[in-house]
Amino acid sequence: MLPARTILIWGCLAAAVSVPILIAARSPLLQWRQPIYIVGGFAGIVSLAAMLCQPLLVGGYLPGLPTRRGRRVHRVVGTVVVLSVVVHVAGLWITSPPDMIDALTFSAPTAFSAFGVISMWMLFAAAGLALARRRIGIRSWRAGHASFVSLAVLTAVAHAMLIEGTMGMVSKAVLCLLVLIATGKVMADLKIWRSFRGRNM
Amino acid sequence: MPSSQFTRRGLLAVSGAIIVSSLTGLVRPGHASGLAPTPTMRGGANNYLPGAPIVERIGGGGFWMSGTVRRAGDGMPLARRRIQIWAHTTEGHERDPHSHGATLTDAEGRFRLEMPQIVPAFGQPHGHLAYDDGVEFRTVFLRPIMRSARDTSLSADFVLEPA
Structure with missing residues (x-):
């Protein structure tokens, strides 16, 4: 039988x-x-939901997925995050091309559009860095990935919270809060600030 | 004599006020009653379809879009001006031709058109309006936002600038 902690x-x-x-x-x-x-x-x-899984996988917080295996799954889920953002933008572009073009060129009247687009680019940067991580050194990789991810998460939360859409207000707020807490926790546990110190990167 | 003293002080006060106001731009010549033109809003022209037909109402109705059309400067109401209206509603997306319609202002420059309930789309419950006759006055696109998605009316006012 599975331990209660695992089930919980x-x-x-x-x-x-x-x-x-x-x-x-x-x-x-x-x-x-x-x-x-x-x-x-x-x-x-x-x-947004996949963004909650990412820090939990990196930190090895999920039972049955210790750090090494967790990070392998992190790469798969990272791909899911990027692809779902691409589908998000493409779907909305087809629905209303001028609104999506306004958003992408930062000329939309709504603040959440700008937050969403910044989040997208930060996410692409975080994922792009992951592809190049063997070439840039461990410190640069950790500091860079953590920076891009932090910005991606903060702007994604601002984007989601400002939108009046299909998500329920309470469940959306809870999910956003959990994403912020999980991201903050894994960065604290990994003492990510150390990557920003010391020798030049 | 008290009246001559009063006059001199009055003259100084009035001339001083004129100099100050002309320097600070409090009163601008020619815009004394200064009703400023309404600027086009960002995103206002999105999914605009030129030449929407004048209709009794858009679709089944149930929601009211209203407003006024006046001339910049003196604020004179503009009668029989054509205002185009469109939105994402319970009956269609913004780009659907059947979501578009137009109406004319009355003698007092007011317009009012019944349309289907506007529902939140692209993150906000909002409507679109256009004045685009473009000959006498400059084209203006508006994108007013509803305070609540449950509102059953929305208004937007145009102050038009001569072309």
């Missing part, structure tokens, strides 16, 4: 990820949206 941790993660998605799936707004808009919107929710 995985149960909490499953709930934190699935409850916001299930609540969004019951949103009345969906009945007035075409499939491509719905897919685009949910891709955004999936990327």
